[in-house]
Amino acid sequence: MTDHSGQSFDPGAMTLAEKVALCSGYDDWHTETVESVKLPAIEVADGPHGLRKETGVDMVWEPATCFPTLSALGSSWDRDLVRRVGEALGTETRAAGVQVLLGPGINMKRSPLCGRNFEYLSEDPVHAGELATAYVRGVQSRGVGTCLKHFAANNQETLRFWVSAQVDERTLREIYLAAFERVVRQAQPWSVMCSYNRINGVHASQNRWLLTQVLRDEWGYQGVVISDWGAVHDRIAALAAGLDLEMPGTPGAPGEVLDAVSSGMLPESTMDESVRRIAALVRRAGPADPGRVDTQAHHRLAREAAAGCLTLLRNEDGCLPIDRATTGSIAVIGEYAIRPRLQGGGSAGVRPTGVDNPLAELTAAAGDGVCVHFELGYQDPDAVDLAGVDGEVRAPGAAQRDRDPRTDAELIADAVRLAASCDLTVVYAGLPLASETEGHDRDGVELPAGQQALLEALAELDPSATGTRLVVVLCNGSAVTLGAWHDRSSAILHAGLAGQGAGWAVAQVLFGEADPSGRLAETYPHRLADTPAYLNFPGERGQVRYGEGVFIGYRWYDATGIVPRYPFGHGLAYTTFEYSPLSATVVDAEAGTVDLAVTVTNTGSRAGCEVVQFYVGDPVATVRRPVRELKAFEKIRLDPGAACRVSVRLTGRDFAFFDVGAGTWRREAGEYAIEAAASSVDIRARATVRLPAGTASPA
Numbered sequence: 001m002t003d004h005s006g007q008s009f010d011p012g013a014m015t016l017a018e019k020v021a022l023c024s025g026y027d028d029w030h031t032e033t034v035e036s037v038k039l040p041a042i043e044v045a046d047g048p049h050g051l052r053k054e055t056g057v058d059m060v061w062e063p064a065t066c067f068p069t070l071s072a073l074g075s076s077w078d079r080d081l082v083r084r085v086g087e088a089l090g091t092e093t094r095a096a097g098v099q100v101l102l103g104p105g106i107n108m109k110r111s112p113l114c115g116r117n118f119e120y121l122s123e124d125p126v127h128a129g130e131l132a133t134a135y136v137r138g139v140q141s142r143g144v145g146t147c148l149k150h151f152a153a154n155n156q157e158t159l160r161f162w163v164s165a166q167v168d169e170r171t172l173r174e175i176y177l178a179a180f181e182r183v184v185r186q187a188q189p190w191s192v193m194c195s196y197n198r199i200n201g202v203h204a205s206q207n208r209w210l211l212t213q214v215l216r217d218e219w220g221y222q223g224v225v226i227s228d229w230g231a232v233h234d235r236i237a238a239l240a241a242g243l244d245l246e247m248p249g250t251p252g253a254p255g256e257v258l259d260a261v262s263s264g265m266l267p268e269s270t271m272d273e274s275v276r277r278i279a280a281l282v283r284r285a286g287p288a289d290p291g292r293v294d295t296q297a298h299h300r301l302a303r304e305a306a307a308g309c310l311t312l313l314r315n316e317d318g319c320l321p322i323d324r325a326t327t328g329s330i331a332v333i334g335e336y337a338i339r340p341r342l343q344g345g346g347s348a349g350v351r352p353t354g355v356d357n358p359l360a361e362l363t364a365a366a367g368d369g370v371c372v373h374f375e376l377g378y379q380d381p382d383a384v385d386l387a388g389v390d391g392e393v394r395a396p397g398a399a400q401r402d403r404d405p406r407t408d409a410e411l412i413a414d415a416v417r418l419a420a421s422c423d424l425t426v427v428y429a430g431l432p433l434a435s436e437t438e439g440h441d442r443d444g445v446e447l448p449a450g451q452q453a454l455l456e457a458l459a460e461l462d463p464s465a466t467g468t469r470l471v472v473v474l475c476n477g478s479a480v481t482l483g484a485w486h487d488r489s490s491a492i493l494h495a496g497l498a499g500q501g502a503g504w505a506v507a508q509v510l511f512g513e514a515d516p517s518g519r520l521a522e523t524y525p526h527r528l529a530d531t532p533a534y535l536n537f538p539g540e541r542g543q544v545r546y547g548e549g550v551f552i553g554y555r556w557y558d559a560t561g562i563v564p565r566y567p568f569g570h571g572l573a574y575t576t577f578e579y580s581p582l583s584a585t586v587v588d589a590e591a592g593t594v595d596l597a598v599t600v601t602n603t604g605s606r607a608g609c610e611v612v613q614f615y616v617g618d619p620v621a622t623v624r625r626p627v628r629e630l631k632a633f634e635k636i637r638l639d640p641g642a643a644c645r646v647s648v649r650l651t652g653r654d655f656a657f658f659d660v661g662a663g664t665w666r667r668e669a670g671e672y673a674i675e676a677a678a679s680s681v682d683i684r685a686r687a688t689v690r691l692p693a694g695t696a697s698p699a
């Protein structure tokens with residue numbers, strides 16, 4: 001069996017100074033070279049939705065395919081698609097001579113205000129864990145590593161280096177660690193990145209319970225634990241806790257660690273373990289493989305991936321897909337139609353190889369018989385120009401375009417005038433880059449004021465008088481609230497931050513050349529005060545109390561009865577599906593193994609995708625448990641009239657909660673509610689199973 005823990009590497013041939021140096025990076029992106037044992041340096045680079053490799057000039061990046069951000073990929077619920085994106089990312093990483101891609105990010109979306117939500121998959125650990133497993137397998141199949149981040153409880157940017165997440169152990173185990181556990185057990189990412197924050201007072205980088213007891217001893221993790229950049233405060237405590245590689249490092253071997261080992265305060269065997277693991281990582285990576293990237297093929301994949309993420313939230317009277325026969329003119333409105341929002345800011349900002357211009361793509365898809373007109377409608381001070389050269393867009397933060405001299409009111413008036421003269425209005429709306437970036441949380445969940453005013457004004461156009469219908473394309477990486485305009489809109493397509501192919505994908509879905517097959521991986525609230533962490537985000541006096549416990553996302557809305565604007569798992573297709581009764585068969589009562597099956601039939605007239613979601617609830621329990629929790633899902637595609645039997649197997653753990661007193665996963669005897677659903681509120685079939693009590697230890 002291949003040794004990924006480095007046990008076959010002998011650190012005895014290295015000096016103590018070499019060992020200490022190896023455990024700290026050489027510079028921002030490289031590990032140390034150790035000549036004596038012929039250990040070359042390796043290079044790491046961000047991630048996660050495209051390779052962000054420095055050109056050699058500080059903060060200037062090589063072009064790379066900008067795939068949909070993880071928040072968008074989360075909406076795909078499509079393991080196969082995410083794996084293929086992972087493979088392409090792995091190919092680009094390998095070609096560039098980079099050995100580890102710093103992603104995926106799988107922290108839970110605790111609050112819609114977290115500035116990095118666009119980098120994360122979901123509010124649910126099973127969903128995030130499954131898709132991240134696919135991503136890791138895809139990248140690593142190309143001979144390069146991933147770095148699962150940010151471990152753990154890094155759910156906000158406010159005070160991110162210091163804040164202490166005060167979380168009870170059950171909540172940690174069931175929500176905040178569970179996705180990490182799933183990916184570690186299923187895919188063994190080559191590395192895991194510890195987070196900046198403290199957890200119950202102890203920095204993640206120095207948290208032995210987290211990095212050694214849980215991650216290694218219980219979950220069997222064999223790879224390297226890397227610090228987030230600058231997350232180490234006490235190097236000796238970090239090494240003792242199980243952190244292998246401090247990044248970025250300072251060259252040489254810091255005296256304090258040498259002294260600690262020499263004095264016996266830090267056992268040399270601890271250093272040796274870290275050295276072995278780093279050596280195994282270095283030796284595992286395949287050699288650079290330049291010239292392997294088919295940029296056009298990856299752009300096509302970026303388009304396909306973007307299409308797979310698009311989520312149709314609302315579609316009144318079958319407004320979409322656009323019927324070319326009855327739509328003579330379309331008003332396209334919004335700066336994001338010409339200066340698209342593809343991704344968020346910070347370390348995840350990728351310099352795309354080429355960007356589809358949404359307006360141009362929509363015009364092309366409309367064809368000769370439909371006149372497409374454009375109005376700006378609002379201005380985003382952060383928006384960057386499509387450079388006009390080969391469609392390439394500048395990197396985030398690059399030079400901005402000239403401002404339109406019109407006032408906001410004039411922009412809105414011109415947009416309304418245009419919309420009133422057209423059969424259909426398509427508004428590209430969303431959040432500015434500045435509010436979706438690393439290092440900052442958002443201070444509200446609304447769209448920018450200018451866009452809200454525009455949407456309200458357009459919604460005032462009375463369809464019966466003007467015949468125009470309002471379609472809104474939302475380009476944002478985290479939940480937003482939708483104002484009064486919502487009820488007067490005909491359709492809302494959630495595009496998210498879907499990467500460089502999003503312009504094409506949106507046009508294809510609007511005209512029905514592709515299906516809207518995404519489903520929300522994050523609940524959309526009516527207002528911020530409805531959200532689970534409202535009273536406890538971002539905390540105070542250096543602490544953030546996870547007072548809502550396990551009740552984040554849909555678990556909160558189900559438990560409180562608060563009605564969300566759009567629930568977790570929601571998304572419409574251009575067709576309809578029917579579910580048969582749900583069959584639930586206990587295969588092994590002692591182990592808690594249960595087989596579920598349901599037949600789904602496409603009852604509409606078009607092909608389409610359905611995401612079949614399986615939830616489990618334990619209505620009578622000795623601890624307060626969520627009404628339902630996602631335990632399995634499958635995405636299927638069906639032709640009109642076709643049917644598919646969807647089968648999944650649940651295990652004992654799927655029925656258990658974490659019993660903190662006993663330190664075990666506990667399943668209580670009794671009846672469990674099982675649901676097959678099209679969203680967390682759209683339950684299509686139910687069953688119950690009776691199971692005896694059982695336990696499973698964490699290891």
Ligand code: BGC
Pocket residue numbers: 046102149228229347
């Ligand atoms: C971010 C990480 C990133 C690292 C390297 C940190 O600030 O939190 O996600 O991988 O920088 O750029």
